[in-house]
Amino acid sequence: MKHSTGTCTHSSTCAKLFVITIFLLSTVAFSISPVEGEGSKLLRMLEARIMLNSTVLVRISSTPGFYQWQYFKNSFYDANKSYWHSYVVDRIAEAFGLSDYRVLRAEEDETSYAFVVELTFQLNGSGRYVEQNGTLTILDSFKPNGEYFSSIKIESERNIYDCSPRNRVLPRIWYSTQKIEWRNTDYSDAPREYRICFKIPLRIVSNLPSDVTWRIYLNSKLVASTSGNVSLIYVDEADEVSVERVVKGQEGVRYFCGFPSLPAALEANRTLSFNYTKEYRVSLNSTIRVETVIVNSYGHSIPYEFWVTENTSLTVSVIPIMIEGSFTNHVFDGWVDNDGTRLGVNFTVTRPMMLTAVWREELNLTNTTIVVSALIFAFLIPELRKRVSVEVVWKKPGYQAQEEWGE
DSSP: OHHHHHHHHHHHHHHHHHHHHHHHHHHHHHHTOOSTTSOOOOOEEEEEEEOTTSEEEEEEEEOOOHHHHHHHIIIIITTOHHHHHHHHHHHHHHHHTBSSOEEEEEEEETTTTEEEEEEEEEGGGBTTEETTTTEEEEEOSSGGGTOOEEEEEEEEEEEEEEOOSTTOOSSOOOOOEEEEEEEOOSTTTSOSEEEEESSEEEEEEEOOOTTOEEEEEETTEEEEEEESSEEEEEEOTTOEEEEOSEEEOSTTEEEEESOOEEEGGGOBTTEEEEOEEEEEEEEEEOSSOOSEEEETTEEEOSSEEEEEETTEEEEEEEESSEEOOSSEEEEEEEEEOTTSOEEOSEEEEOSOEEEEEEEEEEEOHHHHHHHHHHHHHHHHHHHHHHHHHHHHHHHHHHHHHHHHHHO
């Protein structure tokens, strides 16, 4: 009886183990099913080698372990190798945006427990390659279908830089290297896009207002026209970056850069900064003609127009400060802005200014004294003549009488 019971118990245990085994095998088969839409979770590794002649060798392989590979190979891969190879070739073409390529190899790699597809193409034939910036974009074409690249490895015969958009916050130090690798731990961690730069990503910063448009030049060639104070360009170590020396703002306002050109090698944390000072236009004129206007001890012909840095103190006068008239002199008395604001000879520039000289009138004492004296003299001469004539008339009769009596 006990023996029978033990036999039944052993049989029951075997049955349970058999069911569990079948369940596990079914689970494994489901997890690596090649049929799209059934939750295929094969991991894939992408490897690329970039040659100096812009040729790229690309390899995509599956990366399961030994047991998964053996089951997958025996159950699915051997039955339809061409499907797996062509499927991966299509994905490589999609990831790199290829227009032309050549398949080098499509077979299994027993040492890596994986199937392998290799192809070659030219960067110039890739729609994901931006030649001007020297960047190569790789789109993970597996991820939308529930799979992802477990790792991406890039080797290059020329210097390359990791400028992938995932979790990249500028500024940062961009180290040149010939090997880049992204490792993804799960589906949520794997990004949709990867980006490789063959030139240095360089952040260009200015202190210009956000509404002012400014231009960036690389070796005297225009490469960016931007608004705001930050722009990203791609350079080589020997390149020279420059910006416009003068950037126009609103009417009567401009921005001036004293050092508009810098070597890219002078970067700090891959950032170049160009500082602009804000300047205002100042115009000087006079309704009365003068010889010279004096601005901070320097003489200029009037009318005179110049640009000056914001908050600069000026001392502005004229020569001569007095214009002599016949009866009235005009004396320089400061400046008036076009909005009617009166200013002295000393003021601070905080806005664009159109200044006109102010003159006050004063009596010309010298000329007035001469004229008054002349008038008085002119008045007195006739009176004196009258007095002399009267004296002569009265003198003659007496003189005649004396003569007569004397006779």
